[in-house]
Amino acid sequence: MSEGVVASARSVDRRDVEALLDRLVRNNRFTIAVVFPVTGALLLLASAEGLLPEVLSFNPYLVLLGTVVMRLPLVGGLAPLLDRRAALALGALVAYAYGIEAVGLATGWPYGEFSYGVALGPTLGGELPLGLPVFFLPLVLNSYLLCLLLLGERANNPTVRLGTVIAAVIAVDLVLDPGAVALGFWSYAEGGYYGVPLSNYAGWVLSATVSVLAVDLAFSRAALLARVRECPYVLDDLVSFVLLWGGVNAFYGAWVPVAVAGLFAVGLVRLDRFDFRVWERVAGRQSG
Numbered sequence: 328m329s330e331g332v333v334a335s336a337r338s339v340d341r342r343d344v345e346a347l348l349d350r351l352v353r354n355n356r357f358t359i360a361v362v363f364p365v366t367g368a369l370l371l372l373a374s375a376e377g378l379l380p381e382v383l384s385f386n387p388y389l390v391l392l393g394t395v396v397m398r399l400p401l402v403g404g405l406a407p408l409l410d411r412r413a414a415l416a417l418g419a420l421v422a423y424a425y426g427i428e429a430v431g432l433a434t435g436w437p438y439g440e441f442s443y444g445v446a447l448g449p450t451l452g453g454e455l456p457l458g459l460p461v462f463f464l465p466l467v468l469n470s471y472l473l474c475l476l477l478l479g480e481r482a483n484n485p486t487v488r489l490g491t492v493i494a495a496v497i498a499v500d501l502v503l504d505p506g507a508v509a510l511g512f513w514s515y516a517e518g519g520y521y522g523v524p525l526s527n528y529a530g531w532v533l534s535a536t537v538s539v540l541a542v543d544l545a546f547s548r549a550a551l552l553a554r555v556r557e558c559p560y561v562l563d564d565l566v567s568f569v570l571l572w573g574g575v576n577a578f579y580g581a582w583v584p585v586a587v588a589g590l591f592a593v594g595l596v597r598l599d600r601f602d603f604r605v606w607e608r609v610a611g612r613q614s615g
Contacts, residue, residue, distance in 0.1 A: 364571035404561025416545035437530030470495035
C-alpha cells in the first residue's frame with residue numbers, strides 16, 4: 328500500500344472519529360453540560376456530608392469519569408484543529424502541569440503548602456493524580472476561548488490577550504479552589520481566602536502565563552476563533568463548571584466564588600453560549 332493511500336486512510340479515520348464525537352456531543356448537550364455537573368455536585372456534596380456508602384463516596388473513578396464526560400464538548404470542539412504543532416505545544420503544557428504539581432507537593436512552591444485529601448483517580452508516586460491534565464488544561468483552554476470571543480479584535484494585541492486570559496484563569500481558580508477545599512479534595516497549611524492562601528494565586532499567575540503562551544503556540548488564532556464561532560458547544564464545559572462549582576460554593580455559603588461564577592455565566596449568556604433551545608428540544612422529546 329502506498330504512503331499516499333495510508334495517509335488518506337488515516338485522514339478518513341480521523342474525520343470519522345471527529346464526526347462521531349461531534350454527533351455525540353450535539354445530540355447530548357443538555358445531558359453533558361447540565362445533567363452531569365448537577366448530578367456531580369450532588370454526589371460530591373453527599374460524599375462530603377457522609378450521606379453515601381463508602382464504595383460511592385468520593386469514588387475516584389466516578390470523579391474522573393464525570394470530569395472526562397464534561398470535557399467532551401471542549402475535545403470535540405478543538406479536535407479538528409489538532410495538528411503536530413498543537414500536539415507538541417499541548418504536550419509540553421501537560422509536562423509542565425505534572426512538573427509544577429510535583430514541585431508544589433514536595434516544596435509548597437508556587438501554590439502554597441498543600442496536600443490531597445481525596446483521591447482523584449490513579450496516581451503517580453502515590454499522590455500526583457495521573458488525570459491531572461484532564462483537570463488542568465481545560466481551565467486554561469476554556470478561559471482562553473471565552474476571552475478570545477469577548478475581546479474580539481482586541482485579542483490581536485498580545486498584551487491585552489495575555490493579561491485578560493491570565494485574569495480569567497485566576498478567576499476560575501477563585502471559584503474552583505474554595506469549593507475543592509470545602510469538599511476536602513485538598514487542603515492548604517495556611518488559609519486566607521476561603522481556606523486558600525494568597526500565594527496560590529501568585530502561583531497561578533505563573534502557570535497561567537506559561538499556559539497562555541503554550542496555547543498561543545499551539546493554534547492559529549484565526550483558525551481557533553473561526554472554529555469557536557462555528558461550533559455551538561465548544562464552551563459547554565464552562566457551562567458545566569459554572570453549574571458544578573457555583574452550586575458547591577453556594578451550598579457552603581462561599582458567596583464571593585458564587586459571584587465570580589456568576590460573572591462567567593454572564594459572559595456565556597452575552598456570547599449566546601447558554602443554548603436554551605437545547606432544553607426546549609429535550610423537554611419536547613420527553614413530552615412527545
